[in-house]
Amino acid sequence: MENGVKVFHLTAEPVKQVIIPGRTFDLWGFNGSAPGPTIQATERDRVRIVFDNHLPEPTGIHWHGLEIPIEMDGVPGIGQKPVMPGEQFVYEFTLNQNGTFFYHSHMAMQEMVGMLGGFIIHPKTPYSPRVEKDYLIALQEYAVLPNSTIPNSMNMEFNWLTFNGKAGPASTPLIIRQGERVRIRIINLGMDHHPMHLHGFTFWETGREGARQPESLWHRGNTTLVGVAQARDIEFNADRVGDWMFHCHLPHHMMNQMSSNVGPMTRVGQGMQAGASMEEAMGILRDGHATSENKAPSLGRGLGVGSTTDMARANGPLSQTEADKAMANMPGMDHSQMPGMAMPEVAKNADQVPLFPQDAYMEGSMMAMDKDVDKPETYGLPTGWSGFIGGMMTLVRVLPAEQYEKIMDLKAKQGLAKQDGAK
Numbered sequence: 301m302e303n304g305v306k307v308f309h310l311t312a313e314p315v316k317q318v319i320i321p322g323r324t325f326d327l328w329g330f331n332g333s334a335p336g337p338t339i340q341a342t343e344r345d346r347v348r349i350v351f352d353n354h355l356p357e358p359t360g361i362h363w364h365g366l367e368i369p370i371e372m373d374g375v376p377g378i379g380q381k382p383v384m385p386g387e388q389f390v391y392e393f394t395l396n397q398n399g400t401f402f403y404h405s406h407m408a409m410q411e412m413v414g415m416l417g418g419f420i421i422h423p424k425t426p427y428s429p430r431v432e433k434d435y436l437i438a439l440q441e442y443a444v445l446p447n448s449t450i451p452n453s454m455n456m457e458f459n460w461l462t463f464n465g466k467a468g469p470a471s472t473p474l475i476i477r478q479g480e481r482v483r484i485r486i487i488n489l490g491m492d493h494h495p496m497h498l499h500g501f502t503f504w505e506t507g508r509e510g511a512r513q514p515e516s517l518w519h520r521g522n523t524t525l526v527g528v529a530q531a532r533d534i535e536f537n538a539d540r541v542g543d544w545m546f547h548c549h550l551p552h553h554m555m556n557q558m559s560s561n562v563g564p565m566t567r568v569g570q571g572m573q574a575g576a577s578m579e580e581a582m583g584i585l586r587d588g589h590a591t592s593e594n595k596a597p598s599l600g601r602g603l604g605v606g607s608t609t610d611m612a613r614a615n616g617p618l619s620q621t622e623a624d625k626a627m628a629n630m631p632g633m634d635h636s637q638m639p640g641m642a643m644p645e646v647a648k649n650a651d652q653v654p655l656f657p658q659d660a661y662m663e664g665s666m667m668a669m670d671k672d673v674d675k676p677e678t679y680g681l682p683t684g685w686s687g688f689i690g691g692m693m694t695l696v697r698v699l700p701a702e703q704y705e706k707i708m709d710l711k712a713k714q715g716l717a718k719q720d721g722a723k
Protein backbone atom coordinates (compact mmCIF):
# COMPACT_ATOMS: atom_id res chain seq x y z
CA MET A 301 0.00 0.00 0.00
CA GLU A 302 1.24 3.51 -0.83
CA ASN A 303 -1.02 6.35 0.35
CA GLY A 304 -4.13 4.25 0.02
CA VAL A 305 -3.14 2.81 -3.37
CA LYS A 306 -2.48 -0.90 -3.80
CA VAL A 307 0.77 -1.12 -5.80
CA PHE A 308 1.77 -4.05 -8.01
CA HIS A 309 4.91 -4.57 -10.09
CA LEU A 310 4.65 -6.42 -13.35
CA THR A 311 7.64 -7.06 -15.61
CA ALA A 312 7.21 -8.51 -19.09
CA GLU A 313 10.21 -10.69 -19.88
CA PRO A 314 11.45 -13.86 -21.58
CA VAL A 315 10.99 -16.83 -19.22
CA LYS A 316 12.03 -20.46 -19.04
CA GLN A 317 8.84 -22.30 -18.20
CA VAL A 318 9.01 -25.96 -17.16
CA ILE A 319 5.89 -27.39 -18.81
CA ILE A 320 6.62 -30.90 -17.60
CA PRO A 321 9.88 -32.35 -16.20
CA GLY A 322 12.24 -32.63 -19.15
CA ARG A 323 10.45 -30.07 -21.30
CA THR A 324 11.31 -26.42 -20.67
CA PHE A 325 9.97 -23.87 -23.13
CA ASP A 326 11.24 -20.42 -24.00
CA LEU A 327 8.17 -18.25 -23.46
CA TRP A 328 7.38 -14.63 -22.75
CA GLY A 329 5.63 -14.00 -19.47
CA PHE A 330 5.58 -11.80 -16.39
CA ASN A 331 7.76 -11.81 -13.26
CA GLY A 332 9.44 -15.09 -14.23
CA SER A 333 6.49 -17.21 -15.26
CA ALA A 334 3.99 -17.77 -18.04
CA PRO A 335 1.19 -17.21 -17.25
CA GLY A 336 2.09 -14.29 -14.98
CA PRO A 337 1.07 -14.04 -11.32
CA THR A 338 -2.60 -13.63 -10.42
CA ILE A 339 -3.44 -10.13 -9.26
CA GLN A 340 -5.97 -9.98 -6.40
CA ALA A 341 -7.71 -6.85 -5.22
CA THR A 342 -11.04 -5.81 -3.79
CA GLU A 343 -13.87 -3.85 -5.35
CA ARG A 344 -13.36 -0.06 -4.97
CA ASP A 345 -9.59 -0.48 -4.47
CA ARG A 346 -7.38 2.05 -6.16
CA VAL A 347 -4.62 0.01 -7.85
CA ARG A 348 -1.34 1.03 -9.47
CA ILE A 349 0.50 -1.42 -11.70
CA VAL A 350 4.08 -0.39 -12.37
CA PHE A 351 4.81 -2.09 -15.65
CA ASP A 352 8.31 -2.66 -17.07
CA ASN A 353 8.91 -3.93 -20.57
CA HIS A 354 11.98 -6.20 -20.66
CA LEU A 355 11.00 -7.69 -23.99
CA PRO A 356 12.94 -6.95 -27.15
CA GLU A 357 9.86 -5.34 -28.75
CA PRO A 358 7.02 -2.92 -27.92
CA THR A 359 4.01 -4.06 -25.91
CA GLY A 360 1.11 -2.87 -23.78
CA ILE A 361 -1.02 -4.51 -21.09
CA HIS A 362 -4.77 -4.71 -21.49
CA TRP A 363 -7.01 -5.13 -18.42
CA HIS A 364 -9.58 -7.43 -19.93
CA GLY A 365 -13.12 -6.47 -18.92
CA LEU A 366 -12.27 -3.62 -16.58
CA GLU A 367 -14.36 -0.46 -16.83
CA ILE A 368 -11.52 2.03 -16.70
CA PRO A 369 -10.44 5.18 -18.62
CA ILE A 370 -9.30 4.70 -22.23
CA GLU A 371 -5.73 5.83 -21.44
CA MET A 372 -5.48 2.83 -19.07
CA ASP A 373 -7.01 0.27 -21.45
CA GLY A 374 -3.60 -0.84 -22.65
CA VAL A 375 -4.01 -0.97 -26.42
CA PRO A 376 -0.72 0.19 -27.94
CA GLY A 377 -1.17 2.72 -30.71
CA ILE A 378 -4.79 3.48 -29.74
CA GLY A 379 -5.33 4.41 -26.09
CA GLN A 380 -1.64 4.71 -25.28
CA LYS A 381 1.77 4.85 -26.93
CA PRO A 382 3.41 1.43 -27.24
CA VAL A 383 5.60 0.68 -24.22
CA MET A 384 9.02 0.38 -25.88
CA PRO A 385 11.75 -2.12 -24.88
CA GLY A 386 13.32 -0.97 -21.62
CA GLU A 387 10.50 1.50 -20.91
CA GLN A 388 8.21 1.70 -17.91
CA PHE A 389 4.53 2.60 -17.91
CA VAL A 390 2.39 3.13 -14.84
CA TYR A 391 -1.23 2.01 -15.00
CA GLU A 392 -3.51 3.33 -12.27
CA PHE A 393 -7.24 3.02 -11.89
CA THR A 394 -10.09 2.36 -9.46
CA LEU A 395 -11.87 -0.99 -9.50
CA ASN A 396 -15.63 -0.58 -9.66
CA GLN A 397 -16.48 -4.21 -10.44
CA ASN A 398 -16.04 -7.62 -8.88
CA GLY A 399 -15.46 -10.99 -10.52
CA THR A 400 -12.92 -12.93 -12.59
CA PHE A 401 -10.89 -10.86 -15.03
CA PHE A 402 -7.52 -11.14 -16.72
CA TYR A 403 -4.66 -9.09 -18.06
CA HIS A 404 -2.75 -9.77 -21.25
CA SER A 405 -0.49 -8.22 -23.82
CA HIS A 406 -2.61 -6.64 -26.52
CA MET A 407 -0.14 -7.81 -29.16
CA ALA A 408 -1.75 -11.04 -30.39
CA MET A 409 1.45 -13.00 -31.02
CA GLN A 410 2.79 -12.12 -27.55
CA GLU A 411 -0.43 -13.31 -25.97
CA MET A 412 0.06 -16.67 -27.70
CA VAL A 413 3.48 -17.25 -26.14
CA GLY A 414 2.45 -16.78 -22.54
CA MET A 415 1.71 -13.13 -21.83
CA LEU A 416 -1.40 -13.32 -19.70
CA GLY A 417 -2.52 -13.67 -16.12
CA GLY A 418 -5.57 -13.71 -13.88
CA PHE A 419 -7.01 -10.61 -12.20
CA ILE A 420 -9.46 -11.39 -9.41
CA ILE A 421 -11.54 -8.59 -7.93
CA HIS A 422 -13.15 -9.73 -4.70
CA PRO A 423 -16.51 -8.20 -3.83
CA LYS A 424 -16.98 -5.58 -1.11
CA THR A 425 -19.71 -7.77 0.40
CA PRO A 426 -18.63 -11.43 0.37
CA TYR A 427 -20.41 -13.78 -2.02
CA SER A 428 -22.81 -16.25 -0.52
CA PRO A 429 -22.57 -19.15 0.13
CA ARG A 430 -19.03 -18.90 1.42
CA VAL A 431 -16.37 -21.09 -0.24
CA GLU A 432 -13.41 -22.57 1.63
CA LYS A 433 -11.28 -22.99 -1.50
CA ASP A 434 -10.98 -20.55 -4.41
CA TYR A 435 -8.78 -21.54 -7.37
CA LEU A 436 -7.89 -19.94 -10.69
CA ILE A 437 -6.83 -22.05 -13.65
CA ALA A 438 -5.47 -20.31 -16.77
CA LEU A 439 -5.76 -22.38 -19.95
CA GLN A 440 -3.02 -22.08 -22.57
CA GLU A 441 -1.83 -24.03 -25.59
CA TYR A 442 1.44 -24.23 -27.49
CA ALA A 443 2.69 -25.83 -30.70
CA VAL A 444 6.28 -26.96 -30.12
CA LEU A 445 8.26 -29.36 -32.29
CA PRO A 446 9.78 -32.33 -30.43
CA ASN A 447 13.33 -30.96 -30.77
CA SER A 448 12.50 -27.31 -30.06
CA THR A 449 11.83 -25.09 -27.05
CA ILE A 450 10.13 -22.30 -29.02
CA PRO A 451 6.38 -22.30 -29.59
CA ASN A 452 5.23 -21.64 -33.13
CA SER A 453 2.58 -19.00 -32.54
CA MET A 454 1.45 -19.16 -36.19
CA ASN A 455 0.44 -22.79 -35.86
CA MET A 456 -3.20 -23.74 -35.43
CA GLU A 457 -2.52 -27.24 -34.10
CA PHE A 458 -1.38 -27.45 -30.52
CA ASN A 459 0.50 -30.33 -28.92
CA TRP A 460 1.04 -28.88 -25.43
CA LEU A 461 -2.00 -27.89 -23.40
CA THR A 462 -1.53 -26.39 -19.97
CA PHE A 463 -3.20 -25.49 -16.67
CA ASN A 464 -1.33 -22.55 -15.11
CA GLY A 465 1.70 -23.25 -17.28
CA LYS A 466 1.92 -26.99 -16.52
CA ALA A 467 0.80 -29.96 -18.59
CA GLY A 468 -0.49 -33.03 -16.78
CA PRO A 469 0.85 -34.86 -14.81
CA ALA A 470 2.91 -31.81 -13.76
CA SER A 471 -0.28 -29.84 -13.07
CA THR A 472 -0.87 -29.54 -9.32
CA PRO A 473 -3.88 -31.41 -7.88
CA LEU A 474 -6.42 -29.33 -5.96
CA ILE A 475 -6.40 -30.42 -2.32
CA ILE A 476 -9.75 -30.24 -0.57
CA ARG A 477 -10.98 -31.36 2.82
CA GLN A 478 -14.15 -33.40 2.58
CA GLY A 479 -17.17 -31.14 3.09
CA GLU A 480 -15.63 -27.93 1.82
CA ARG A 481 -17.30 -25.76 -0.78
CA VAL A 482 -15.00 -25.09 -3.71
CA ARG A 483 -14.82 -22.41 -6.39
CA ILE A 484 -12.75 -22.88 -9.54
CA ARG A 485 -12.31 -19.90 -11.87
CA ILE A 486 -11.22 -20.88 -15.36
CA ILE A 487 -9.86 -18.34 -17.83
CA ASN A 488 -9.07 -18.96 -21.48
CA LEU A 489 -6.95 -16.82 -23.79
CA GLY A 490 -5.91 -19.29 -26.45
CA MET A 491 -7.04 -20.32 -29.92
CA ASP A 492 -9.49 -23.04 -28.85
CA HIS A 493 -12.56 -23.32 -26.69
CA HIS A 494 -12.27 -25.85 -23.88
CA PRO A 495 -15.15 -27.93 -22.46
CA MET A 496 -14.05 -28.23 -18.83
CA HIS A 497 -15.45 -31.31 -17.17
CA LEU A 498 -15.56 -32.28 -13.50
CA HIS A 499 -16.02 -35.87 -12.34
CA GLY A 500 -18.23 -36.81 -9.43
CA PHE A 501 -20.02 -33.53 -8.76
CA THR A 502 -22.73 -31.38 -10.28
CA PHE A 503 -21.58 -27.81 -10.04
CA TRP A 504 -23.25 -24.45 -10.26
CA GLU A 505 -21.85 -22.05 -12.82
CA THR A 506 -21.89 -18.92 -10.69
CA GLY A 507 -19.90 -16.45 -12.74
CA ARG A 508 -18.81 -15.52 -16.22
CA GLU A 509 -16.08 -13.20 -17.44
CA GLY A 510 -16.63 -9.83 -15.87
CA ALA A 511 -19.36 -10.64 -13.37
CA ARG A 512 -20.89 -13.05 -10.91
CA GLN A 513 -24.32 -14.13 -12.08
CA PRO A 514 -27.49 -13.69 -10.03
CA GLU A 515 -28.41 -16.98 -8.37
CA SER A 516 -31.51 -17.37 -10.56
CA LEU A 517 -29.12 -17.72 -13.55
CA TRP A 518 -26.76 -20.29 -12.04
CA HIS A 519 -26.61 -23.20 -14.46
CA ARG A 520 -26.12 -26.68 -13.07
CA GLY A 521 -23.91 -29.14 -14.89
CA ASN A 522 -20.65 -31.05 -14.96
CA THR A 523 -19.12 -29.49 -18.08
CA THR A 524 -18.74 -25.83 -18.93
CA LEU A 525 -17.47 -24.58 -22.28
CA VAL A 526 -14.87 -21.89 -21.66
CA GLY A 527 -14.67 -19.97 -24.90
CA VAL A 528 -11.73 -17.85 -26.01
CA ALA A 529 -11.50 -14.61 -23.99
CA GLN A 530 -14.05 -15.96 -21.53
CA ALA A 531 -14.02 -16.90 -17.86
CA ARG A 532 -16.26 -19.32 -16.02
CA ASP A 533 -16.61 -19.67 -12.26
CA ILE A 534 -17.95 -22.96 -10.97
CA GLU A 535 -18.82 -23.93 -7.39
CA PHE A 536 -19.64 -27.25 -5.80
CA ASN A 537 -19.91 -28.95 -2.43
CA ALA A 538 -17.09 -31.48 -2.17
CA ASP A 539 -18.99 -33.92 -0.01
CA ARG A 540 -17.60 -37.18 -1.41
CA VAL A 541 -14.06 -38.43 -0.96
CA GLY A 542 -12.05 -39.31 -4.07
CA ASP A 543 -9.35 -38.27 -6.51
CA TRP A 544 -11.74 -36.77 -9.04
CA MET A 545 -10.62 -35.81 -12.52
CA PHE A 546 -10.99 -32.21 -13.71
CA HIS A 547 -10.08 -31.79 -17.37
CA CYS A 548 -10.74 -30.36 -20.79
CA HIS A 549 -12.80 -32.99 -22.57
CA LEU A 550 -11.33 -32.49 -26.06
CA PRO A 551 -9.39 -35.77 -26.44
CA HIS A 552 -6.36 -34.09 -28.08
CA HIS A 553 -6.20 -31.69 -25.15
CA MET A 554 -5.68 -34.58 -22.73
CA MET A 555 -2.39 -35.64 -24.28
CA ASN A 556 1.20 -34.40 -24.36
CA GLN A 557 3.63 -33.78 -27.17
CA MET A 558 1.37 -35.12 -29.83
CA SER A 559 3.21 -35.60 -33.05
CA SER A 560 2.64 -38.20 -35.66
CA ASN A 561 5.87 -40.15 -35.21
CA VAL A 562 4.28 -42.11 -32.39
CA GLY A 563 2.71 -44.73 -34.66
CA PRO A 564 5.74 -45.53 -36.83
CA MET A 565 8.11 -45.41 -33.87
CA THR A 566 6.21 -47.97 -31.87
CA ARG A 567 5.28 -50.24 -34.72
CA VAL A 568 7.37 -50.63 -37.79
CA GLY A 569 10.65 -49.80 -36.19
CA GLN A 570 11.63 -47.01 -38.56
CA GLY A 571 12.31 -44.94 -35.48
CA MET A 572 12.98 -41.25 -35.56
CA GLN A 573 14.01 -40.14 -39.00
CA ALA A 574 17.02 -38.19 -37.86
CA GLY A 575 19.82 -38.29 -40.38
CA ALA A 576 17.52 -39.18 -43.25
CA SER A 577 18.65 -38.15 -46.69
CA MET A 578 17.45 -34.94 -48.30
CA GLU A 579 15.12 -36.93 -50.54
CA GLU A 580 13.57 -38.72 -47.60
CA ALA A 581 13.23 -35.49 -45.65
CA MET A 582 11.33 -34.09 -48.60
CA GLY A 583 8.97 -37.00 -48.49
CA ILE A 584 10.23 -38.77 -51.61
CA LEU A 585 9.62 -42.50 -51.30
CA ARG A 586 12.70 -44.63 -51.71
CA ASP A 587 11.18 -48.05 -51.39
CA GLY A 588 7.72 -49.53 -51.40
CA HIS A 589 4.72 -47.49 -52.46
CA ALA A 590 2.79 -44.64 -50.87
CA THR A 591 0.07 -46.81 -49.37
CA SER A 592 2.25 -49.74 -48.33
CA GLU A 593 1.47 -50.92 -44.84
CA ASN A 594 4.50 -49.33 -43.21
CA LYS A 595 4.20 -45.99 -44.98
CA ALA A 596 0.55 -44.94 -45.06
CA PRO A 597 -0.80 -41.82 -46.69
CA SER A 598 0.52 -38.64 -45.14
CA LEU A 599 -2.65 -37.50 -43.50
CA GLY A 600 -1.22 -37.05 -40.02
CA ARG A 601 -0.69 -33.97 -37.97
CA GLY A 602 1.85 -31.43 -39.04
CA LEU A 603 3.69 -29.07 -36.76
CA GLY A 604 5.42 -27.15 -39.47
CA VAL A 605 8.51 -27.47 -41.58
CA GLY A 606 10.73 -30.30 -40.44
CA SER A 607 7.99 -32.48 -39.05
CA THR A 608 6.62 -33.65 -42.37
CA THR A 609 8.71 -36.82 -42.55
CA ASP A 610 6.91 -38.00 -39.42
CA MET A 611 3.45 -37.46 -40.78
CA ALA A 612 2.79 -40.96 -42.06
CA ARG A 613 0.86 -42.83 -39.41
CA ALA A 614 -0.02 -46.34 -40.43
CA ASN A 615 -2.20 -48.22 -38.05
CA GLY A 616 -3.96 -50.62 -40.29
CA PRO A 617 -3.44 -54.29 -39.49
CA LEU A 618 0.04 -55.55 -40.31
CA SER A 619 0.72 -58.76 -42.17
CA GLN A 620 2.35 -61.53 -40.10
CA THR A 621 5.76 -60.62 -41.57
CA GLU A 622 5.50 -56.91 -40.68
CA ALA A 623 3.99 -57.70 -37.28
CA ASP A 624 6.93 -59.98 -36.44
CA LYS A 625 9.34 -57.27 -37.58
CA ALA A 626 7.54 -54.68 -35.45
CA MET A 627 7.78 -56.84 -32.35
CA ALA A 628 11.44 -57.59 -33.07
CA ASN A 629 12.11 -53.88 -33.44
CA MET A 630 10.57 -52.92 -30.12
CA PRO A 631 13.36 -51.66 -27.92
CA GLY A 632 15.10 -54.69 -26.42
CA MET A 633 15.22 -53.26 -22.91
CA ASP A 634 13.26 -54.86 -20.16
CA HIS A 635 10.82 -52.13 -19.13
CA SER A 636 9.88 -53.97 -15.96
CA GLN A 637 13.41 -53.25 -14.68
CA MET A 638 12.93 -49.51 -15.02
CA PRO A 639 11.29 -47.73 -12.09
CA GLY A 640 7.81 -46.55 -12.91
CA MET A 641 7.90 -48.18 -16.32
CA ALA A 642 6.14 -51.48 -16.73
CA MET A 643 5.43 -52.66 -20.25
CA PRO A 644 1.72 -52.25 -20.94
CA GLU A 645 -0.02 -55.52 -21.51
CA VAL A 646 -0.93 -55.83 -25.15
CA ALA A 647 -2.56 -58.77 -26.84
CA LYS A 648 -0.31 -61.20 -28.71
CA ASN A 649 -2.01 -60.40 -32.02
CA ALA A 650 -2.22 -56.65 -31.30
CA ASP A 651 -0.35 -55.67 -34.44
CA GLN A 652 -2.91 -57.43 -36.60
CA VAL A 653 -5.92 -55.62 -35.12
CA PRO A 654 -7.07 -52.58 -37.14
CA LEU A 655 -6.45 -49.26 -35.31
CA PHE A 656 -3.80 -50.66 -32.95
CA PRO A 657 -1.95 -48.92 -31.36
CA GLN A 658 -4.35 -46.38 -29.95
CA ASP A 659 -3.51 -45.75 -26.32
CA ALA A 660 -1.21 -48.60 -25.37
CA TYR A 661 1.90 -46.50 -25.97
CA MET A 662 0.43 -43.05 -25.34
CA GLU A 663 -1.03 -43.54 -21.89
CA GLY A 664 -0.62 -46.05 -19.12
CA SER A 665 2.06 -47.25 -16.79
CA MET A 666 4.79 -47.14 -19.47
CA MET A 667 4.41 -43.34 -19.56
CA ALA A 668 4.36 -42.94 -15.78
CA MET A 669 6.71 -40.41 -14.21
CA ASP A 670 5.43 -40.40 -10.61
CA LYS A 671 8.83 -39.59 -9.09
CA ASP A 672 9.50 -36.65 -11.42
CA VAL A 673 6.23 -34.90 -10.61
CA ASP A 674 6.20 -35.84 -6.93
CA LYS A 675 5.00 -33.04 -4.60
CA PRO A 676 2.93 -32.84 -1.41
CA GLU A 677 -0.27 -32.62 -3.47
CA THR A 678 0.41 -36.01 -5.11
CA TYR A 679 0.94 -37.82 -1.79
CA GLY A 680 -0.93 -41.11 -1.59
CA LEU A 681 -1.91 -41.42 -5.26
CA PRO A 682 -1.78 -44.97 -6.69
CA THR A 683 1.57 -46.01 -8.21
CA GLY A 684 1.65 -45.24 -11.92
CA TRP A 685 -1.06 -42.55 -11.68
CA SER A 686 0.98 -40.06 -13.70
CA GLY A 687 0.82 -42.25 -16.80
CA PHE A 688 -2.86 -41.55 -17.13
CA ILE A 689 -2.82 -37.76 -16.92
CA GLY A 690 -1.68 -35.44 -19.70
CA GLY A 691 -2.38 -32.02 -21.15
CA MET A 692 -5.27 -30.12 -19.60
CA MET A 693 -5.95 -32.60 -16.80
CA THR A 694 -5.61 -32.49 -13.06
CA LEU A 695 -7.18 -34.04 -9.98
CA VAL A 696 -9.64 -32.56 -7.51
CA ARG A 697 -8.61 -34.54 -4.44
CA VAL A 698 -11.39 -34.57 -1.88
CA LEU A 699 -9.74 -36.09 1.17
CA PRO A 700 -10.76 -37.28 4.61
CA ALA A 701 -9.50 -34.97 7.37
CA GLU A 702 -6.50 -37.12 8.29
CA GLN A 703 -5.03 -37.34 4.78
CA TYR A 704 -5.83 -33.68 4.15
CA GLU A 705 -3.88 -32.66 7.27
CA LYS A 706 -0.99 -34.89 6.25
CA ILE A 707 -0.67 -33.08 2.89
CA MET A 708 -1.02 -29.64 4.50
CA ASP A 709 1.77 -30.68 6.86
CA LEU A 710 3.99 -31.76 3.94
CA LYS A 711 3.26 -28.45 2.20
CA ALA A 712 4.16 -26.45 5.29
CA LYS A 713 7.44 -28.38 5.62
CA GLN A 714 8.19 -27.79 1.94
CA GLY A 715 7.55 -24.06 2.46
CA LEU A 716 9.96 -24.00 5.43
CA ALA A 717 12.59 -25.87 3.41
CA LYS A 718 12.27 -23.29 0.65
CA GLN A 719 12.69 -20.45 3.15
CA ASP A 720 15.81 -22.12 4.53
CA GLY A 721 17.12 -22.52 1.00
CA ALA A 722 16.55 -18.82 0.36
CA LYS A 723 18.58 -17.93 3.46
Ligand SMILES: [Cu+2]
Nearest residue numbers: 494548550553
Ligand atom coordinates in the same frame (compact mmCIF):
# COMPACT_ATOMS: atom_id res chain seq x y z
CU1 LIG B 1 -9.39 -28.07 -24.60
